[in-house]
Amino acid sequence: xxxxxxxxxxxxxxxxxxxxxxxxxxxxxxxxxxxxxxxxxxxxxxxxxxxxxxxxxxxxxxxxxxxxxxxxxxxxxxxxxxxxxxxxxxxxxxxxxxxxxxxxxxxxxxxxxxxxxxxxxxxxxxxxxxxxxxxxxxxxxxxxxxxxxxxxxxxxxxxxxxxxxxxxxxxxxxxxxxxxxxxxxxxxxxxxxxxxxxxxxxxxxxxxxxxxxxxxxxxxxxxxxxxxxxxxxxxxxxxxxxxxxxxxxxxxxxxxxxxxxxxxxxxxxxxxxxxxxxxxxxxxxxxxxxxxxxxxxxxxxxxxxxxxxxxxxxxxxxxxxxxxxxxxxxxxxxxxxxxxxxxxxxxxxxxxxxxxxxxxxxxxxxxxxxxxxxxxxxxxxxxxxxxxxxxxxxxxxxxxxxxxxxxxxxxxxxxxxxxxxxxxxxxxxxxxxxxxxxxxxxxxxxxxxxxxxxxxxxxxxxxxxxxxxxxxxxxxxxxxxxxxx
Ligand SMILES: Cc1cc2nc3c(=O)[nH]c(=O)nc-3n(C[C@H](O)[C@H](O)[C@H](O)COP(=O)(O)OP(=O)(O)OC[C@H]3O[C@@H](n4cnc5c(N)ncnc54)[C@H](O)[C@@H]3O)c2cc1C
Ligand SMILES: *[C@@H]1O[C@H](CO)[C@@H](O)[C@H](O)[C@H]1NC(C)=O
Ligand SMILES: *[C@@H]1O[C@H](CO)[C@@H](O)[C@H](O)[C@H]1NC(C)=O
Ligand SMILES: *[C@@H]1O[C@H](CO)[C@@H](O)[C@H](O)[C@H]1NC(C)=O
Numbered sequence: 368x369x370x371x372x373x374x375x376x377x378x379x380x381x382x383x384x385x386x387x388x389x390x391x392x393x394x395x396x397x398x399x400x401x402x403x404x405x406x407x408x409x410x411x412x413x414x415x416x417x418x419x420x421x422x423x424x425x426x427x428x429x430x431x432x433x434x435x436x437x438x439x440x441x442x443x444x445x446x447x448x449x450x451x452x453x454x455x456x457x458x459x460x461x462x463x464x465x466x467x468x469x470x471x472x473x474x475x476x477x478x479x480x481x482x483x484x485x486x487x488x489x490x491x492x493x494x495x496x497x498x499x500x501x502x503x504x505x506x507x508x509x510x511x512x513x514x515x516x517x518x519x520x521x522x523x524x525x526x527x528x529x530x531x532x533x534x535x536x537x538x539x540x541x542x543x544x545x546x547x548x549x550x551x552x553x554x555x556x557x558x559x560x561x562x563x564x565x566x567x568x569x570x571x572x573x574x575x576x577x578x579x580x581x582x583x584x585x586x587x588x589x590x591x592x593x594x595x596x597x598x599x600x601x602x603x604x605x606x607x608x609x610x611x612x613x614x615x616x617x618x619x620x621x622x623x624x625x626x627x628x629x630x631x632x633x634x635x636x637x638x639x640x641x642x643x644x645x646x647x648x649x650x651x652x653x654x655x656x657x658x659x660x661x662x663x664x665x666x667x668x669x670x671x672x673x674x675x676x677x678x679x680x681x682x683x684x685x686x687x688x689x690x691x692x693x694x695x696x697x698x699x700x701x702x703x704x705x706x707x708x709x710x711x712x713x714x715x716x717x718x719x720x721x722x723x724x725x726x727x728x729x730x731x732x733x734x735x736x737x738x739x740x741x742x743x744x745x746x747x748x749x750x751x752x753x754x755x756x757x758x759x760x761x762x763x764x765x766x767x768x769x770x771x772x773x774x775x776x777x778x779x780x781x782x783x784x785x786x787x788x789x790x791x792x793x794x795x796x797x798x799x800x801x802x803x804x805x806x807x808x809x810x811x812x813x814x815x816x817x818x819x820x821x822x823x824x825x826x827x828x829x830x831x832x833x834x835x836x837x838x839x840x841x842x843x844x845x846x847x848x849x850x851x852x
Pocket of ligand 4: 819820
């Protein structure tokens with residue numbers, strides 16, 4: 368998707384761009400239509416510099432992720448998310464998407480054209496076809512105030528525990544206002560957690576209506592608007608696609624956790640600095656320079672699990688015991704850079720990790736095992752905890768951990784209400800399994816089974832225009848025994 372001619376078009380000056388320009392803003396409708404191969408960074412920068420139309424502060428996606436150097440199509444396909452209890456993941460910001468289907472036709476999906484297929488395509492992990500274009504909601508940039516608390520991990524776990532209990536009590540009493548009050552406690556909350564140092568920065572946001580950078584000292588008549596966001600370093604293309612040799616295993620990060628703790632502590636400060644900034648800058652997202660450094664140090668693996676809010680505090684307390692509690696101390700120095708904790712509202716998409724209710728996402732990286740060739744035991748314990756009974760976390764579709772922490776993945780168990788609806792969409796849109804991933808046995812995940820009145824049924828016979836029929840039951844796979852959930 369990154370190599371399509373229109374996606375590579377250059378555009379330096381602001382003017383209503385030509386019709387084939389891959390980012391089209393409709394200020395009146397408050398939408399942007401973007402080619403799937405455009406990176407999220409280019410999209411966000413373009414929107415934030417779109418200040419010469421009706422919004423002098425420019426525009427933004429209502430919520431976006433930490434990592435923004437992926438394609439917007441890939442981000443939506445995998446339910447990539449930031450932290451928002453109002454806006455959900457990037458998938459929830461999609462109003463309409465266009466995709467090439469298995470039979471080569473181009474099709475458009477929206478909640479109004481076909482709600483069933485939109486719930487499937489909104490998070491598709493590439494299984495349903497190739498997304499080519501997305502229409503997404505935008506909003507004017509605001510002044511967003513960032514505040515930071517420095518905590519011990521255990522203190523943060525206690526805060527999340529209080530939110531968990533408030534949420535559960537509100538749900539039990541059926542009090543909708545109290546549910547919202549509880550969720551509001553973690554709306555837009557993000558935490559950067561320096562695991563090896565037991566330091567956690569909890570970041571929260573407030574919205575103001577103006578900021579110092581919105582005033583202009585001297586107006587003049589020659590302010591030729593430019594949008595530098597779209598001009599790559601060579602001024603010709605967005606980003607030249609240069610083949611890059613993967614970073615080889617090396618000893619750079621394998622020793623001296625304390626040293627790297629100091630480095631990351633200092634390096635990450637800039638992301639949590641309190642203050643009031645425009646939306647694009649206030650919500651934490653990785654800078655290009657951090658991305659270019661972190662892709663040269665050492666090979667690493669990143670994994671993330673989505674933990675139900677009902678068990679989020681319990682989960683963090685379990686991790687606290689695992690990593691920091693005296694006798695059971697499992698060497699927090701097995702970790703290097705900060706982990707990231709975020710909160711996302713429940714979403715309607717069949718295989719969104721947030722389907723069924725709000726989730727706490729915990730993202731954590733292993734910088735050691737690929738260089739040492741040895742299992743990183745403490746990291747392995749953390750992942751097992753995230754997948755175990757205290758956390759019950761679902762794995763992110765766009766990250767590592769597959770198949771090790773989801774061997775024999777059983778969708779009917781992990782997504783009990785919706786897995787077979789997604790299966791019906793896959794049968795309809797890709798009847799020959801063109802987008803079926805490679806792999807079989809324990810690594811195969813796209814498996815759907817059904818029973819009718821207690822006996823095995825032909826899966827396709829259970830599918831109708833609204834998905835999986837209520838006269839069938841979605842059944843677990845029987846070809847191998849699933850790992851922990
Ligand atoms: C360093 C790093 C940091 C990250 N941080 C975050 C984060 O902050 N928050 C978060 O939620 N995620 C994060 N991610 C995950 C990332 O957003 C996803 O992996 C995303 O899918 C990557 O996009 P890509 O364009 O590289 O897709 P690829 O890696 O090429 O593809 C990923 C999956 O999406 C499918 N896909 C890709 N493009 C399309 C398309 N056009 N149509 C249909 N299916 C498609 C592929 O088939 C595949 O299954 C991070 C990833 C990395 C590497
Ligand atoms: C007018 O504004 C533009 C854009 O900010 C600036 O580059 C230019 O120097 C200004 N011209 C004068 C005469 O101040
Ligand atoms: C391609 O598949 C879609 C989805 O099943 C279907 O609606 C469409 O009619 C098919 N087109 C052709 C030309 O077969
Ligand atoms: C399944 O059971 C229901 C009642 O439990 C019955 O009405 C229906 O006919 C049965 N269907 C089949 C295919 O046996």
